[in-house]
Amino acid sequence: MGLLNTIIGHNKEKNILLNALKKDRLATTYLFCGESGTGKRTFALEFAKLLNCEYPTAESDSCDRCVSCKKISSNNHPDLFVVTPESNVIKIEAIREVQEFLSLAPYEGRKKIVIVDDAHLMNQSASNAFLKTLEEPAANSLIILISNLPELLLETIRSRCFRLNFSLLNEAETIQVLKRYLEIKEEGILRILARLCMGRPGILGGTEYEEILDEFESIADALEKKTVSDRVKDRIELEYWIDRIIIILRDILLTRMYPHMEEVLIVSNLYGFYSRISKKFDIDFIIKLYTQLIDLKRSLKFNINLSIARNYIESRLNEQY
Ligand SMILES: [Zn+2]
Structure with missing residues (x-):
């Protein structure tokens, strides 16, 4: 080719x-x-x-x-x-x-x-x-x-x-790449996946859609328990975890602001979870946590210690809800 x-x-x-x-x-x-x-x-x-x-x-x-x-x-x-x-x-x-x-x-x-x-x-x-x-x-x-x-x-x-x-791919380009590597034909699912990987189709690798959803569910579950998932073993996994939490926080925020607009969500399968948890979160908290995680992700580039990062996130979660 x-x-x-x-x-x-x-x-x-x-x-x-x-x-x-x-x-x-x-x-x-x-x-x-x-x-x-x-x-x-x-x-x-x-x-x-x-x-x-x-x-x-x-x-x-x-x-x-x-x-x-x-x-x-x-x-x-x-x-x-x-x-x-x-x-x-x-x-x-x-x-x-x-x-x-x-x-x-x-x-x-x-x-x-x-x-x-x-x-x-x-x-x-x-x-x-x-x-x-x-x-x-x-x-x-x-x-x-x-x-x-x-x-x-x-x-x-x-x-x-x-x-x-190399910049991030746009949504249409991401879908084109995903079509090539995944056996998924349904445009709706491809669009969700494209949004999930945020311009980086390679991070999905050969992972199947169902597996990705499972992973999101387990991250959402850990968030509700106010912990960082046990699956996070090193800096690269933590970065990956933060990327996913950022998507979840965005969806929670939208559910809080527009409770009946399921179609604006990235992971719409988690709508039930979002509706439940968005009642516990206030908007200022979500925005603050979102910003703190983006800052933390930046600090990870400078080799911040994993357990310090994990404690930091857990204490932010426990602080406010
Ligand atoms: Zn040749």
Whole structure:
């Protein structure tokens, strides 16, 4: 399908890279930033295909059919190296493997490509080693760092990258992506799902609609008990949990203001819960909690301790209702 067709939205980023490629002026390292679930990793893989495709299309896109494209699709191309964190960290050993990989000329493609997913999870020694790689770029190579928290990367690394900011998808684009990955045809459900993932269809992964609703019910239940769900085990899960609570608070607020307008709710299946709980909440409290959670989410980017964050939320909940 190629970069142009597989990737929905992100037209500015496509143009920048395709123009640079056409003019043979690609940077040696790119940093793909933006919230998770917006398609950065798929974009990076599609771009890798294009760089090594044997029969690019008339639109200068990859053919998605040649041996090289197929090997990249199955993560089996000798000139592509993808680094992913293990237990939430990228260690120096992984960066040494990158260096070894880049020390050899392309094996069968035109370029050697390294993709570092969640690059901000490189620890100190990995970051320092990686910086050396950036200072002496290998010929015919391209590195793509992917991060939803780029401010956690060393400034010296960031300054050596060409940065592309991936924005959230709009509702129509999100629905298009969901249609491709989920077997749901019903427009109404697709619209609810699109609103739930707030421009980041990737966060739904292969999760089924029923499972997502279950998850919302369990979060709503925890909210009623004034606790953070037990399922939250790390910072990433807490961020995810906060995203969902924010949706629930928005719905509770709307139920409180317009008690009979079920159709304006994002998770309308929780209407019964909303009606019950909205009577316990006053509007000022909901708005205050909403703002506090958005602020907290911002602080999470600076590695705030999980149990401090959890206590903070629980004490806010207990304070006011
Ligand atoms: Zn191809």
